[in-house]
Amino acid sequence: MSEARLRRIQKEISDCQKDKLTRITLTPVDNSPFHLIGAFDGPSGTPYEGGRYEVDIIVPDSYPFQPVKMKFVTKVYHPNISSASGAICLDILKDAWSPVLTLKSTLISLQSLLCDPQPNDPQDAEVAKHYLTSRASFEQTARHWAQAYAGAPATQGDAQPAKGVKAGKADPVALAGLEEKHVKQFEDLGFERGKIIDVLKRFNYRGTNVGKVTADRVVEELLK
Amino acid sequence: MTPGRAGDYVFTQEALDQLMTQLMEGSGQHTTRPASQETRDALPRHTVSAASELRTRDCAVCKDGFDVGQKTVALPCSHSFHDECILPWLELNGTCPVCRTPVRSDAADAPAQPPPRPGAGSGGGPPSPRSPRSPRSAGHNPSQTMPGGLGSRWE
Numbered sequence: 001m002s003e004a005r006l007r008r009i010q011k012e013i014s015d016c017q018k019d020k021l022t023r024i025t026l027t028p029v030d031n032s033p034f035h036l037i038g039a040f041d042g043p044s045g046t047p048y049e050g051g052r053y054e055v056d057i058i059v060p061d062s063y064p065f066q067p068v069k070m071k072f073v074t075k076v077y078h079p080n081i082s083s084a085s086g087a088i089c090l091d092i093l094k095d096a097w098s099p100v101l102t103l104k105s106t107l108i109s110l111q112s113l114l115c116d117p118q119p120n121d122p123q124d125a126e127v128a129k130h131y132l133t134s135r136a137s138f139e140q141t142a143r144h145w146a147q148a149y150a151g152a153p154a155t156q157g158d159a160q161p162a163k164g165v166k167a168g169k170a171d172p173v174a175l176a177g178l179e180e181k182h183v184k185q186f187e188d189l190g191f192e193r194g195k196i197i198d199v200l201k202r203f204n205y206r207g208t209n210v211g212k213v214t215a216d217r218v219v220e221e222l223l224k
Numbered sequence: 225m226t227p228g229r230a231g232d233y234v235f236t237q238e239a240l241d242q243l244m245t246q247l248m249e250g251s252g253q254h255t256t257r258p259a260s261q262e263t264r265d266a267l268p269r270h271t272v273s274a275a276s277e278l279r280t281r282d283c284a285v286c287k288d289g290f291d292v293g294q295k296t297v298a299l300p301c302s303h304s305f306h307d308e309c310i311l312p313w314l315e316l317n318g319t320c321p322v323c324r325t326p327v328r329s330d331a332a333d334a335p336a337q338p339p340p341r342p343g344a345g346s347g348g349g350p351p352s353p354r355s356p357r358s359p360r361s362a363g364h365n366p367s368q369t370m371p372g373g374l375g376s377r378w379e
Binding site: 004007008011012064065066082083084085087089095098099100102123124125 | 236237238240241244256284285286287288308309312313316319321322324
């Protein structure tokens with residue numbers, strides 16, 4: 001099947017080149033047809049709109065009988081995508097794979113995953129918590145990430161324009177989905193900014209959840 | 225949950241990802257089952273003839289056409305594939321790659337996965353080569369190869 005695997009992949013790459021409509025591209029890495037970078041547009045009507053998302057693709061030896069290995073290269077703020085590593089939680093990349101699926105159809109599935117988060121089967125538990133507890137704040141953070149990492153233009157509808165983004169460097173507080181005044185509050189007590197962001201993220205210190213976490217509890221954690 | 229062991233703890237997001245991926249892949253082995261040797265042997269074989277209807281289609285697995293003289297296997301759902309394309313798959317997973325209908329002809333094969341939802345794919349109709357839903361349209365229509373057409377995405 002190894003000859004058939006090469007033939008199929010070459011066909012898939014040329015099919016993608018011919019199809020200008022979906023705006024999905026496949027680019028070989030180091031001239032290997034089995035290591036590619038796929039790219040697609042962030043779906044419109046989502047916080048990812050306007051961004052361009054790159055995915056690292058490894059075609060295994062036993063393709064198409066085993067699923068392709070995919071992970072995001074572009075950082076994405078989404079419950080089913082690891083904010084740290086880009087690892088993806090999607091069943092067709094695991095036990096629901098079928099050999100009729102192609103690189104293009106799998107990338108289209110990733111695009112629809114961006115439209116349709118599944119927070120109850122998360123890859124990134126902190127992001128899923130954010131999504132479930134304060135949706136507006138989650139969407140704002142996801143938009144910040146799209147602007148900071150995926151090249152999405154700043155939108156007018158943003159309550160808080162991504163100020164750091166314009167300067168070419170994203171604001172770590174906004175990227176963490178937190179509010180500056182909350183970080184400042186603990187910074188004034190002498191704690192280090194990076195650590196405060198870490199702890200507040202872990203506590204999901206956002207929206208109505210802020211009232212449920214006492215300042216003492218945060219300080220206790222910061223002292224650890 | 226299984227009881228924790230020393231060394232089960234993870235301290236970074238990366239390590240947690242790896243652990244979750246391992247767990248997900250592990251659980252996958254319990255949800256898909258191969259078709260038995262008997263089942264695979266019992267599937268009807270054909271040889272593509274010049275007049276064969278398959279000549280107008282592509283194999284949904286390798287995406288190549290069917291040439292005269294090539295050996296094919298028809299599954300109970302009526303989807304046909306090259307023998308060398310479908311048999312290795314059935315050794316891993318006893319379901320049709322197009323419509324996910326379980327392939328089994330004997331009691332040795334326990335149900336591999338829940339049967340597809342009605343309308344989710346071409347159901348397990350009688351094995352007729354003139355099935356109105358051709359493998360070509362099923363294999364090449366993106367809406368059918370999307371996860372929604374193949375079963376639940378988040379099992």
